[in-house]
Amino acid sequence: MQPIAARTLSDIDWENWKAQDPATLTFVIKEDHILLIRKKRGLGAGKINGPGGRLEEGETTLECAVREVQEELKITPLNMAFHGECLFQFVDGYSIHVYAFAASDYDGIAEETDEAIPLWFHINDIPYDEMWEDDRCWLPLLLKKKNFIGRYLFDKDTMLDYEIELLT
Numbered sequence: 001m002q003p004i005a006a007r008t009l010s011d012i013d014w015e016n017w018k019a020q021d022p023a024t025l026t027f028v029i030k031e032d033h034i035l036l037i038r039k040k041r042g043l044g045a046g047k048i049n050g051p052g053g054r055l056e057e058g059e060t061t062l063e064c065a066v067r068e069v070q071e072e073l074k075i076t077p078l079n080m081a082f083h084g085e086c087l088f089q090f091v092d093g094y095s096i097h098v099y100a101f102a103a104s105d106y107d108g109i110a111e112e113t114d115e116a117i118p119l120w121f122h123i124n125d126i127p128y129d130e131m132w133e134d135d136r137c138w139l140p141l142l143l144k145k146k147n148f149i150g151r152y153l154f155d156k157d158t159m160l161d162y163e164i165e166l167l168t
């Protein structure tokens, strides 16, 4: 992995950009509450996030999104809707392309696993201070059922630049 000299989004050739890893995020939103996790390991360990992770060989984004929720919280998300894409470039050279889903219901009882602690929040009380810096830019769009594509440049945990396009 080669570090890149970019300091703004315009330093990156987005036309030919391809992430090292495709990944997913899923937000179960039910009756004004959202199910988040305290992530115990992997990229973003310690932060609060939605359950999710990297695609496995041969898997669709939807299959990955469902599997990650099942693995991390022992529940199955229901009524999955795709809402958007987040394209993350890190200055250390790493890149990840995240597909974001919302689910309006689930089967089972969420429980702590090796990977995550389940946490419910009211949608007006989302703990953005404990989340990735970009989440406050696009999670409100997902909550409003909008579709979006965003590009983000990070130096470790610090967001250097971003842009979000709403899709109709």
Ligand SMILES: Nc1nc2c([nH]c(=O)n2[C@H]2C[C@H](O)[C@@H](COP(=O)(O)OP(=O)(O)OP(=O)(O)O)O2)c(=O)[nH]1
Residues within 6 Å of the ligand: 023, 024, 025, 041, 042, 043, 044, 049, 050, 051, 052, 053, 054, 055, 088, 096, 098, 132, 133, 134, 135
């Ligand atoms: N909300 C949010 N999520 C992010 C950001 N950046 C980022 O990678 N993520 C998510 C996408 C993935 O769901 C997750 C990273 O994948 P992971 O490390 O959990 O992958 P994995 O489950 O396959 O982990 P592992 O088995 O390889 O440890 O973090 C961000 O800025 N905001």
